[in-house]
Amino acid sequence: MAEYFGTAVEDIFNTMEERFIPEGTHGVDATIGYNISGEGGGNWKVTLKEGTLKVERLDAEVTGCAVTLNAEAETFVGVTLGKIDAGEAFSGGKIRVDGDITILVNVLPKAFRQFTPVIWARDILATVRERFRPEKAEGVNMKIGYDLSGEGGGQWTVVVKDQTCDLKEVLDDDCTVVMRMEAPVFVDLNQGKLDGATAFTSGKVKIDGDIGAAGQTASLFEKYVAEGAAEEKGEELISLKCVPSINQRYATGPAVGRWFDGLKEKKFYASKCPNCERTLVPPREICAECRVRCNEFVEVGPEGTVTLIDVVYYASPDPLTGKIRETPYTALFMVLDGASRDESFAHDLNPKDIDRIKPGMKVRPVWAEKRTGSYKDLLYFEIAD
Secondary structure (H helix, E strand, C coil): CCCECCECHHHHHHCHHHHECHHHHCCCEEEEEEEEECCCCEEEEEEEECCEEEEEEECCCCCCCCEEEEEEHHHHHHHHHCCCCHHHHHHCCCEEEEECHHHHHHHHHHHECCCCCCCCHHHHHCCHHHHECHHHCCCCEEEEEEEEECCCCEEEEEEEECCEEEEECCCCCCCCEEEEEEHHHHHHHHCCCCCHHHHHHCCCCEEEECHHHHHHHHHHECCCCCCCHHHHHCCCCCCCCCCCCCCCCCCCCHHHHHHHHHHHCCCEEEEECCCCCCEECCCCCECCCCCCECCEEEEECCCEEEEEEEEECCCCCCCCCCCCCCCCEEEEEEEECCCCCCCCEEEEECHHHCCCCCCCCEEEEEECCCCCCCHHHEEEEEECC
């Protein structure tokens, strides 16, 4: 079974049922197809309907789904594990989506918990050679047997001799010590999730042979670290998380100052050019076309007509806080009532109206309860029913 980043494509689909969140699919009726090419790939169809899940593996490419994702096996696994950036894979053509992409963006994060790679006993034992510490094995000559039962179990013998280490997938008869336990217990012990003494005294681990040799194994091998965990550990640093913003005030000028004063009164003010009579929203001191000063202010809005809609599914981090806003969100471009037809104003749309909004619709502002003359006074626009 082909693996990428220590994970097979099948592992992701085989764990869907245990990762499924039924309450996240209320009101959902969608089919999602996966055509995963390359070694270890395959074709799957996932059906979500009113809190239920059905995962099918198909013999041929998936067709007729509401949305279908096409990718190479390595790309699919890498994106799922967060090893490959989803945005870069999509923009670089490594992932192709046919159909309604909003299902992948809006539905899947609510329907499934994040996939985490399954670690098996064989994965841990396969690393004993590279984790072996020959400097700690001077004069040591012994065989360590592992008899692991349950899912993912098996029998292995680790041979330590002449400061070398070897692994055999069989339990030798002449082992110095044999440790018997459930395979999940072995995994938890090596990941530090279970204390060795506790496991032994509670009967989860049984030792046959030289119990002293069992205790010596801890010094013969480096601690097991799952793939990727070592990269995240890094150097320990002392850090203080804070917003890099200085508490200060600055003058915006008479035009923008008039705009913010208007927000406190739930009004939109525009400056008006004395030559072309164009309204400038928000107001500016100079008309860029006529190059003359604009000293007259007029009230426009508060409602407007939508001209352009921009729905954002991949949000960039805020450069100040590092936070990423919830997606999808919608930016509206509108012409406020009474404003020049070529002078549009942009602001956010109420998320509940995202599925209904269309160009040409009338929208109205929703104001903050307490207004102080700042950009926070205007919350968003909503459809004016």
